[in-house]
Amino acid sequence: MPHSRIPEAAPAGLRQQPQPRLVTGTGPVIGRALQILGTFTAQHPLLSLSELARKTGLPVSTVHRMLGELLAWGALERDEHGRYRVGLRLWEVGSLAPRTQGLRERALPYLEDLAALTRENVQLAVREESEIVFVERIGSSSAVPTLTRVGGRLAITATGVGLVLLAHAPAHVQDAALARRIQRHTPFTLTDSGQLRRVLAQVRTCGYAVSDRQLSADTLSVAAPVTTAAGEVAAAVSLVVRHGSMPVGALADLVRTSSRAISRVLHTPIS
Template sequence: MTRHTLRSAPSSPSPQESGSPPATATGPVIGRALRILGAFSAQRPHLSLSELARRSGLPVSTVHRMLGDLLVWGALERDAQGRYRIGLRLWEVASLAPRSQGLRERALPYLEDLSSLVRENVQLAVRDASEVVFIERIAPSCAVPTLTRVGGRLGITTTAAGLVLLAHAPAAVQEEALARTIPRHTPFTLTDSGRLRAVLAQARTCGYAVSDRQLSTDTLSVAAPVTTDDGEVTAAVSAVVRHGSTSVGALADLVRSCGRAISRALDTPDL
């Protein structure tokens, strides 16, 4: 990167000499790179140069200059139409995140077992602030369509996995989540904080949570916690089935069994 000096004030130390990062109208280099990467979404996985500039809020010249480094490192790739997309190298680095790597590997055999029993969507999720992030998903060809994907985020109150994680989150996190305006995805979406508090209390008592048509009108999800050896809820396992296809009780038994099996696997030391 080109080094700039302050010609108008030669007696003052440059940002490099003082140890502080260079300040520009568009922010530090890392911040600009993150804004470019953050422009991508599940709905917009391929973006042109002008789209990247518009969505990141950076000048076209700045984005064009930084794209070279991002492409060389592998954070971005170009498709046949010349548009940009997230690169494989970035995915490789992201897969090293400790909350997804070991957890996913230990959980996967049990998720596959649950999927073979319910023959529907099976998911593993963790909490990030007031959102739920899905780190694994198994979806047979006959499974009901869902709005979730690996690496995707959703509001924590609209899915069973999110409700389980929120039920065992610190009180401050719960209060923040319940104080937010909750978007209504369907007529069945719970948006009242009082009703949601009751759902969270029931999840702690019963050991599972239910999201009945909250995200889409044809799905029902049931989730159970995954705990560490000290009792901390570190993740949630859920099954998403077609609404009316099975009883909540039967599904809850299977999901809770899966959650307990994953919890035991997490406590097993590596050989």
């Protein structure tokens, strides 16, 4: 069945990219450059010189000088209105991140098969500290809209992939994630740490996670872990459907079949 990747602007509810903990204007040159790059988010992909200076707190003259160097290297580009955006060279470097490079390429055929079979949203995510980063998403034009995008981040407790990754994370990561105030996205969002700990234990027992209307009121996500040859959970794959459209058990069977297939591929050394 045909399917397509879904381009979408960052909708309300998608978390802002976290700002790097970097030095201020008196700090090293690299720190200031990264501070400038860190201001670009899905919500603000295009920024002017004055906006960059305001968001970073750096002098306009400093930002202007740094922008010249970033443009020359290809980390940034300028549009026809003189605004700045992330450049292709930076994307090329980012695509070499070892945790996503081999994972995405090897998982993609199975993600595409799952998307073609279900004509629903299929997602692949990894964990970074107590957040999740989406490294791939596929869906059809008839699938329910979601709040995710490739490269986007979400809080770890509100999504199926997040619950899987948190359930298999080290104890200190779980403690940190559950100690923070948890944002309520819908009336169904789980915010009680004790209840979430019970959910994480259930995820480890049954081998999949369910996020029912926790992130948006009309979606249900079912996710399963992707493991390495050493048995570590490297990623999570999920199906996101409209709430009430498919039985959870059937979704779980499909997702677990795909996650096991991807895991087997990861267990095989690249020749």
